[in-house]
Amino acid sequence: ATKSLLGELNGGGASRPHVMFIPSAGMGHLLPFFRFIASLARHDDDVDISVVTVLPTVSAAEADHFSGLFAAFPRVRRVDFPSHDRDPFIVRWEALRRSAHLIGPLIAGAAPRVSAVITDVTLTSHVIPIAKKLGVQCHVLFISCATIKKAEQGPGAGVGAVDIPGVRRIPESCLPQPLLDLNKQFTKQFIDNGRENINADGILVNTFDALEPAALAALRDGKVVPGFPFPPVYAIGPLRSVVDKEDSSSSSPVVAWLDKQPARSVVYVAFGNRSAVSHAHIREIAAGLEASGCRFLWVLKTTKVDRDDTAELTDVLGEGFLERLHQQQGQGQGQHGMVTKEWVDQEALLKHASVGLYLSHSGWNSVTEAAAAGVPLLAWPRGGDHRVNHWSWDGEDWLVTGEEIAEKVKEVMSDAAVRARATRTGEEAAMAVAEGGTSYRSMQQFVSSLKKAT
Ligand code: UDP
Numbered sequence: 520a521t522k523s524l525l526g527e528l529n530g531g532g533a534s535r536p537h538v539m540f541i542p543s544a545g546m547g548h549l550l551p552f553f554r555f556i557a558s559l560a561r562h563d564d565d566v567d568i569s570v571v572t573v574l575p576t577v578s579a580a581e582a583d584h585f586s587g588l589f590a591a592f593p594r595v596r597r598v599d600f601p602s603h604d605r606d607p608f609i610v611r612w613e614a615l616r617r618s619a620h621l622i623g624p625l626i627a628g629a630a631p632r633v634s635a636v637i638t639d640v641t642l643t644s645h646v647i648p649i650a651k652k653l654g655v656q657c658h659v660l661f662i663s664c665a666t667i668k669k670a671e672q673g674p675g676a677g678v679g680a681v682d683i684p685g686v687r688r689i690p691e692s693c694l695p696q697p698l699l700d701l702n703k704q705f706t707k708q709f710i711d712n713g714r715e716n717i718n719a720d721g722i723l724v725n726t727f728d729a730l731e732p733a734a735l736a737a738l739r740d741g742k743v744v745p746g747f748p749f750p751p752v753y754a755i756g757p758l759r760s761v762v763d764k765e766d767s768s769s770s771s772p773v774v775a776w777l778d779k780q781p782a783r784s785v786v787y788v789a790f791g792n793r794s795a796v797s798h799a800h801i802r803e804i805a806a807g808l809e810a811s812g813c814r815f816l817w818v819l820k821t822t823k824v825d826r827d828d829t830a831e832l833t834d835v836l837g838e839g840f841l842e843r844l845h846q847q848q849g850q851g852q853g854q855h856g857m858v859t860k861e862w863v864d865q866e867a868l869l870k871h872a873s874v875g876l877y878l879s880h881s882g883w884n885s886v887t888e889a890a891a892a893g894v895p896l897l898a899w900p901r902g903g904d905h906r907v908n909h910w911s912w913d914g915e916d917w918l919v920t921g922e923e924i925a926e927k928v929k930e931v932m933s934d935a936a937v938r939a940r941a942t943r944t945g946e947e948a949a950m951a952v953a954e955g956g957t958s959y960r961s962m963q964q965f966v967s968s969l970k971k972a973t
């Protein structure tokens with residue numbers, strides 16, 4: 520409806536100007552951009568407008584305002600910044616890496632003098648060279664299992680198969696998809712970090728000898744990179760919580776609910792802290808849990824970043840589901856269920872006597888917590904490298920039906936052999952970290968290596 524000022528000025532003959540906005544981040548920067556873009560769009564519809572949108576945004580408010588702008592002005596083109604990873608956690612790693620040059624002075628200036636640095640596997644290619652230059656030991660705390668992977672350059676441009684010496688060879692088709700593209704920054708960093716690992720002074724792994732004997736033996740036997748000595752591998756897990764808590768969480772409604780359930784009767788359902796579950800899957804899980812006839816405690820997250828998770832349980836699950844749970848509870852019927860969106864103390868919950876099974880995305884921390892608690896784990900690998908364990912890759916989100924979920928849950932809940940194995944794993948975990956155990960001794964060796972270097 521607006522008049523074309525430019526059209527008038529140019530006598531109608533000139534070509535349409537196209538303005539591309541490249542805003543920065545922060546609401547204080549974005550709001551004036553959004554407002555100016557709106558003002559220009561209202562002023563003259565003979566100007567083409569594009570807005571470069573860096574994904575992900577830093578805050579939920581930014582995301583909302585971007586959506587608001589594009590909704591209000593459909594003709595304003597949205598140009599997604601292509602080189603950026605959408606995953607906010609990867610963006611944070613990137614930011615850390617780009618500031619890596621500041622780590623040297625930080626280490627050098629610390630008092631008392633730093634004798635060793637311990638870093639994350641996503642940062643090794645930057646941190647290890649800096650530590651070496653300063654004559655400081657550098658160890659890697661590996662947050663996943665002991666199956667540290669060795670990437671081989673395959674024929675052509677691909678990554679090729681990945682050999683896990685002493686364990687198995689994973690064909691390229693089973694690797695996480697983001698790792699197949701060697702041009703991706705993430706893949707390059709992943710490979711750089713992998714190569715740098717052999718220069719570490721030690722690798723600390725959250726595992727224990729009885730849990731991964733083959734992988735640990737292979738790592739210690741120098742089979743990983745033939746001809747190169749692999750750093751000492753310290754299996755120091757399962758790592759336990761920061762505070763020793765006897766009943767620090769007993770006041771929570773979740774624990775109060777668990778207290779009322781019979782021993783080993785509850786299926787604990789959780790998919791880690793950053794695995795968003797699609798709404799379609801949530802409905803299948805709900806149907807599956809209901810059909811299994813088992814009691815369940817479901818920690819439900821619908822987004823990757825908790826602050827983005829504003830969905831109401833009733834909207835996600837449907838009124839009927841929650842109503843039926845409450846009714847059953849009221850009538851004292853067999854099945855009781857609880858769904859929460861809160862952050863729970865999962866490590867403590869898994870140790871609760873009422874928990875009989877963990878339906879898990881099998882993130883490594885969760886696996887070690889289940890192992891320590893002696894709770895059987897029904898693995899549902901969902902993303903990242905989790906599906907390497909699965910031997911197949913069926914696209915980003917394939918639907919597992921409620922019937923399948925119910926069937927598997929019932930099967931594992933009633934399997935005495937599985938339960939016995941899980942109990943034994945729990946005992947082995949306790950032995951590993953107890954005085955004189957394998958993980959205890961690994962920790963001793965690690966500490967004495969630090970003392971030798973100081
Ligand atoms: N603003 C807003 N709602 C808020 C916070 C900020 O609309 O909850 C707007 C505020 O009106 C201003 C802009 O965001 O136009 C920048 O706010 P501020 O100066 O606090 O942010 P900074 O520039 O420090 O990022």
Ligand code: UDP
Pocket residue numbers: 790791792793794818861862863864865866881882883884885886888
């Ligand atoms: N966790 C928790 N409460 C929650 C969600 C997650 O304590 O509400 C903990 C969980 O016990 C585990 C970690 O967060 O220690 C998640 O790590 P994991 O390796 O299992 O999976 P990721 O979230 O990294 O995929």
